Amino acid sequence: MQKLKKTYKFAFKTSLFITVTTTLLMSVFLWIIKAFSWLILPFAIILYAISFIVIQYRVERFIYRRVKRIYDDLTLLESTSLTNKAITTDMATLTKEIDKYAKDKKLEIETLxxxxxxxxxxxxxxxxxxxxxxxxxxxxxxxxxxxxxxxxxxxxxxxxxxxxxxxxxxxxxxxxxxxxxxxxGDLRLNIEVFDIVELVKNVFELLEMKAAKKKITLTFDIDYDKPIYVKADKERIQQVLTNLVVNSIKYGREKGTTEVSIENLIKNKAIVRVTDNGEGISKEHLSRVFERFYRVDKSGSRKEGGSGLGLSIVKHIIEAHDEKIYIESEEGVGSEFSFSLEKAE
The missing domain is CATH 1.10.287.130 (Signal transduction histidine kinase, dimerisation/phosphotransfer (DHp) domain)
Known part of the structure; x- marks a missing residue:
């Protein structure tokens, strides 16, 4: 009832005003001619109903035509969205709707x-x-x-x-x-079952000399005596691990450590973590480190080499597996990159 009063308030008031005014005039006229006084009440009821229907319909059409034209001209909304529901005389609701879409468009423009x-x-x-x-x-x-x-x-x-x-x-x-x-989506993945522990060991062996130049130790967090089997594209995951370990060596401190850990999560997931105690990344850069060519160091120095695409490739490969990659870092303390993989049964 509260919603009905709010929605049709204009039509209620206007119809009431017309009915009261016309009924008073009619009463005076019938009183003068002293006839048919019993018609006053039915006349008032019928007049009120007709007035309400006509005013409500006309006002709705009036608002609809003009607001639809605004929507069409300014392209704030798809014009078809107006036909999905009736337009009422409740201007507060209409204003709220327009304001919502205007905010959405503003956000879209800012995003662009x-x-x-x-x-x-x-x-x-x-x-x-x-x-x-x-x-x-x-x-x-x-x-x-x-x-x-x-x-x-x-x-x-x-x-x-x-x-x-x-x-x-x-x-x-x-x-x-x-x-x-x-x-x-043109790069096809060759999904197979393999031991992720063995793969990490292979990456360590490939990068052992590179790490030795900065006296960085490549190690596991614990001794993994048993294999941990996962389902993924072995070649691509090796590329992910290589890029992450190379990245940790590049920006790791001399005589530092790059540590890899493999944790069993609930259900059928494993998470691989690559942790270092290097330079770290400040919070303002964390949301953009996976962008192509994005450099935390804005000095333009390329002393560490690389294409600037390593982390971007890592992110795309992991997402191609329908998995997630995460980063935690603190400037001057170190960084940790982690990603999930599906465990083999």
């Missing part, structure tokens, strides 16, 4: 602006990543063309350095190609 900023930053990063090795290769080749090629020692050294620049370009392009395939 943020994405545009990310796009500009991404293009700038791509340009920088490709420009550096290109200019390096061009510099060495121009020096050779200017006459340095006649010196066999310089020729050999400069060609070797130019080749490294080309290799870096190929590395970046391959990583970009992989991310594109992962995003559009």
């Amino acid at each position: 602006k943020v994405r545009e900023e990310y796009r500009k930053e991404f293009l700038g990063n791509v340009s920088h990543e490709l420009k550096t090795p290109l200019f390096t290769v061009q510099g060495y080749l121009l020096t050779l063309l200017d006459g340095a090629k006649d010196d066999k020692k310089i020729l050999s050294k400069y060609l070797s350095r130019a080749n490294k620049g080309v290799e870096r370009l190929i590395y970046i392009v391959k990583d970009l190609d992989m991310i594109t395939k992962l995003e559009v």
Whole structure:
């Protein structure tokens, strides 16, 4: 009843005003002619009902046509959304609805602006990543063309350095190609059952020399005597582990530690954690570390090398498995990357 009064308040009041006014006039007229006084009450009831129906209908149509035109002109809403429910004379509800959609559109616009900023930053990063090795290769080749090629020692050294620049370009392009395939779903996963403990050991062996240069210890949190079998693309998960361990070595402190742990979760999930005691990441950067080419270090230094795509590839591979990846980090303390995998029965 409360909702009915609120919704049709305008029609109620207007109909009542018309009925009272007309009934008074009719009463005066009938009193003057001294006839049919018994018609006053039925007349008032019928007039009120007719007035309410006509006013309610006309006001609804009036609001509908004008509000629909506003929606169509400003494209705040799909025009069809208005036909899904009746438009009433309750302007408070109508205003609330318009305000809600206006806020949604504002949020959408702000999101697009943020994405545009990310796009500009991404293009700038791509340009920088490709420009550096290109200019390096061009510099060495121009020096050779200017006459340095006649010196066999310089020729050999400069060609070797130019080749490294080309290799870096190929590395970046391959990583970009992989991310594109992962995003559009073109990269097929070869799901198989394998021992994740054995895979981690293989990654440690591959990166042992790289870690030794910074005197970083690669270790498990405990001795895993029994295998832990998971269902995933073994080659891709090895790539994930390699990228995470390489990342921990790059930004780990000298004589530090990179530790891998494997935990059994409830039901059929296992979680793999890669923890280091390196530089760590400040909170403001945590939400963006998985973006392509995003660098926490804004100085532009590329002393640690890499394509800048490693963590982005990691995220896409894990999500391609319908799993999740997480990060916890504290600046000056270290970082922990963890991801889930399906356990084999």
